[in-house]
Amino acid sequence: MLIDARSLADKAVIEADLCIVGSGPAGMTIAKRLAESGIRIAVLESGGRDVEPEINRLTEGELTGLQIEALETTRVRALGGTSTVWNGQCRMLDVNDFEHRPWIPHSGWPFPRKELESHYAIAHRILRLQPVEYDLSKWATRTGQRFLEPSHDIFFNRVSLTRPVHFWTDYGADLEKAEDVGIYTHATVLGIRLAADGQSVDRLDVGTLDGKRLTARARRYVLACGGIENARLLLLSDDVHPNGVGNGNDLVGRFFMEHPRFVSGVLVLSGKGLPQKGLYGDYYIGDGFAIRGDLGIRAEVQEREGIGNVLGRLDPANEDEFGPGAMAARHMLKQLRQGRVPDDLMANLWTVISEADDVVATAYRRLIRDRDRPITTYEVESYIEQVPNPDSRVTLAEERDAFGQPRVHVDWRLSEIDKRTSYRAIELFAQAVGANDIGRIRVVVKPEDIFPPTTGWGHHHMGTTRMNDDPKSGVVDRNAKVHGIANLFVAGSSVFPTSGCATPTLTLVALAARLSEHLDKQFKEAST
Amino acid sequence: MISRRYFLGGAVGLGSLAVLPAGAATRPRDAWLAAIGDSPAVRSVGAACLRCGVVEADRQVLLRSLMTALATLAPQEADPAAIRAALGALRRSDFAAGEVVNVDGWILARSEARAYAFAALSAPLA
Ligand SMILES: Cc1cc2nc3c(=O)[nH]c(=O)nc-3n(C[C@H](O)[C@H](O)[C@H](O)COP(=O)(O)OP(=O)(O)OC[C@H]3O[C@@H](n4cnc5c(N)ncnc54)[C@H](O)[C@@H]3O)c2cc1C
Numbered sequence: 315m316l317i318d319a320r321s322l323a324d325k326a327v328i329e330a331d332l333c334i335v336g337s338g339p340a341g342m343t344i345a346k347r348l349a350e351s352g353i354r355i356a357v358l359e360s361g362g363r364d365v366e367p368e369i370n371r372l373t374e375g376e377l378t379g380l381q382i383e384a385l386e387t388t389r390v391r392a393l394g395g396t397s398t399v400w401n402g403q404c405r406m407l408d409v410n411d412f413e414h415r416p417w418i419p420h421s422g423w424p425f426p427r428k429e430l431e432s433h434y435a436i437a438h439r440i441l442r443l444q445p446v447e448y449d450l451s452k453w454a455t456r457t458g459q460r461f462l463e464p465s466h467d468i469f470f471n472r473v474s475l476t477r478p479v480h481f482w483t484d485y486g487a488d489l490e491k492a493e494d495v496g497i498y499t500h501a502t503v504l505g506i507r508l509a510a511d512g513q514s515v516d517r518l519d520v521g522t523l524d525g526k527r528l529t530a531r532a533r534r535y536v537l538a539c540g541g542i543e544n545a546r547l548l549l550l551s552d553d554v555h556p557n558g559v560g561n562g563n564d565l566v567g568r569f570f571m572e573h574p575r576f577v578s579g580v581l582v583l584s585g586k587g588l589p590q591k592g593l594y595g596d597y598y599i600g601d602g603f604a605i606r607g608d609l610g611i612r613a614e615v616q617e618r619e620g621i622g623n624v625l626g627r628l629d630p631a632n633e634d635e636f637g638p639g640a641m642a643a644r645h646m647l648k649q650l651r652q653g654r655v656p657d658d659l660m661a662n663l664w665t666v667i668s669e670a671d672d673v674v675a676t677a678y679r680r681l682i683r684d685r686d687r688p689i690t691t692y693e694v695e696s697y698i699e700q701v702p703n704p705d706s707r708v709t710l711a712e713e714r715d716a717f718g719q720p721r722v723h724v725d726w727r728l729s730e731i732d733k734r735t736s737y738r739a740i741e742l743f744a745q746a747v748g749a750n751d752i753g754r755i756r757v758v759v760k761p762e763d764i765f766p767p768t769t770g771w772g773h774h775h776m777g778t779t780r781m782n783d784d785p786k787s788g789v790v791d792r793n794a795k796v797h798g799i800a801n802l803f804v805a806g807s808s809v810f811p812t813s814g815c816a817t818p819t820l821t822l823v824a825l826a827a828r829l830s831e832h833l834d835k836q837f838k839e840a841s842t
Numbered sequence: 843m844i845s846r847r848y849f850l851g852g853a854v855g856l857g858s859l860a861v862l863p864a865g866a867a868t869r870p871r872d873a874w875l876a877a878i879g880d881s882p883a884v885r886s887v888g889a890a891c892l893r894c895g896v897v898e899a900d901r902q903v904l905l906r907s908l909m910t911a912l913a914t915l916a917p918q919e920a921d922p923a924a925i926r927a928a929l930g931a932l933r934r935s936d937f938a939a940g941e942v943v944n945v946d947g948w949i950l951a952r953s954e955a956r957a958y959a960f961a962a963l964s965a966p967l968a
Contacts, residue, residue, distance in 0.1 A: 466934075466937075466938045467938075468938070741942070741949060744942070744949035745937045745938065745940055745942060745949065746937075748933070748934070748936075748937035748942070748949065748950075748951055749934050749935075749937035749938040750934075751930075751934060754948055754949065754950065755948075755949055756946075756947040756948045756949070757944065757947045757948075757949060758947060
C-alpha cells in the first residue's frame, strides 16, 4: 500500500515488524525480498513519486576538501531514490578488494567475496543484468568486435554491465500490491530514539514538511538513506548517546570515500585502430542492455607497487584535444559547469587564446568526426579506488534544514596512496600497452598536479558506517547490525570498508539481499 | 614536444616490418639504422630523447649498449629484419620490466629511446 504521510493525523503512530528508512536500491531490495515473508514492513521515504525541489533541498550540505558535486544534485529524494537518475553501470568488486592488503591501512572486509557470490547472483537478477558475462573476449566473439589482448601480466580487461533499472518504476507496482508492505511517502525520519538503556531502538521520529510529527515503531529497523544520509541520521540522534547512535568509537561519518577520476593520458594505438563504436565505450547489446570494456591492473602488480585498485577508462579522442589550449579550455569549462569561477582563470585564458588554432581544430574535428572510422587515439581516464582515510569525513554542519536539523558537512580528502595509485596507474598502463605492442601512452598529468582541479567523482558515497567485526574499527558488524544496538541495521554503500574501483550499486544490492536473509532468519527464530 | 604524427611514424611504427627497405644494409651501422627506421619521424623522436637527457648522447655508447642488451644477436649481424626482431623483443621486455623513460610525457622503453637517439645522431643512409 502507498500512503502519503501528509494524509495521516498529526502524532499518528506507524507500527510494523520491520521499518526501512529509504526506498532507493538498498531499501527497495530488502522490501522486495521480504514482501512475501509474512513480516509487516513499513518503508519510510522522504520523497514522493516525483522529485520535489523543497524535499530534495533537505539533502543540501556544505562541502570542503576536494570538490564533489553539490549534494542535492547527486542524490535524489523520491521513490526509487537515486536510481531515478543513475546510469545503471554495474560490476562486482574484485576478490582482492575484500582482502586485507597490508599496504593499505584499514583494508579488508569481514568476509571474502565468495561469501557474497550467491547474493551477487540475486543482485544481477534484480538489476536485470543478463547475461552475466565478465569476460571481454567472449563479448568480442559475440559481437565481432576487436579488443586489446594482453599478453603480459600487467593489465587485464574488465567488463561492466549496464541497464539503468529504476527501482520504483520497475518494482513499485508489486510492492504497492503486497499486503504486508506499507510505503509512506513524504515521511522524513528526523531521529532514532533509543530505549533508556541505549541498547536498542525504541522508535523513529518522523516529520512531514507540512508540519506533522509522526512516530514509527517496529521490532527491527534498517537505515537505507544513502551513503551520506545514513551517517547523518546516526549523528543527529544524540539524545541518549551524546555522539550519536553507534558512534561510541567516533567512527560514524569517517572514512568517506568516492571514486576520484581524471584524464591521465592519451593512448595511441600502433595497429589499425579499433572501431569507433568498439567495446571500450557503451556497446549496446539490445533491449536497454549495454556492456563496456575497461582496463584493470592485476592484483599482484597492485601489491608489488603498493597501490590501490584502479580502472583505466578509454574514450575515443583526438591528439589535438591534448594540446595545452584544449586542455585549458576543458579545465575552464568543467569548473564553470560546477558553478565555480576557474581558480587560474587568467593563466588558462592566455593558454586558450595563444593556442586558439588547436582549440578550433578540436571543435572542428569533433563536428566532422566520421563515426565509423577506426580510431587510433584514446584518452585514458584513471578511475581509482580511494583507500580508507579516517580524515575524509561527514559531520554535522551549523546550518539547518527546513526541519531545523543540522545539515551535513562533507570533507572529502584523499591520501598519499591515492596519489601514488593515480600516477603509477597511468605509468603501468603505459608499460602494459608497450609490452603488448598495443601502442604508446603519453602521460598528461604530472605527479605534483595530482589531483588536478578537473578531478571528477563517481556519484558514489561510501564508507561512512563501515563494516568490521570489531566495534573499535567499524560501525556495523558483518551482518550490517550497528554495534551495541540490538535491532538497528544499515544498508547501502556506507557499510563498505573499502571501495574498490567498481560502481557500488550491484554490491550494495547484493549486501541488501544478504541482509534480508539475515533479517528473515531472525524474525523466524524469534517467532518459534 | 613530439607530435602524434611523428610519434605514429616513429616509435609506434617500429613495430611494423612492412616499411623495411629490402637489402638496404651493407654494413652493421646501416643495418641498425635500417632496422630502427631512417625517417624524419624517428629522428625527431630520437632528438626529443636526447633533449630530455634520458639516454646517452653518444652514438657509439648507444650502439654498444643496445648490442650488449641483445645478447642473442651475433655482433656482426647485418640483416635489418633480424636486428629489428631482436629490438622488438628487447623493447617489449623493457616495458614489461618497467625499464622505461619519459620523453615529453610519452612513456618509451629505454632500449627504443636509445635506438631513436642512435638514429638521430647518425648520418642518413645513402
Ligand atoms: C548521476 C548519477 C549516476 C550514477 N550512476 C551509477 C552507476 O552507473 N552505477 C552505480 O553503481 N551507481 C551509480 N550511481 C550511484 C547510485 O545511484 C547509488 O549507488 C544508489 O542509488 C544508492 O542506493 P541507496 O538505496 O543506498 O541510496 P539512494 O538511492 O540515494 O536512496 C536513498 C533513499 O533514502 C531516502 N532518504 C534519505 N534520507 C531520508 C530520511 N531521513 N528519511 C526518509 N527517507 C530518507 C531518499 O529520499 C532516497 O529515496 C549514480 C548516481 C548518480 C547521481
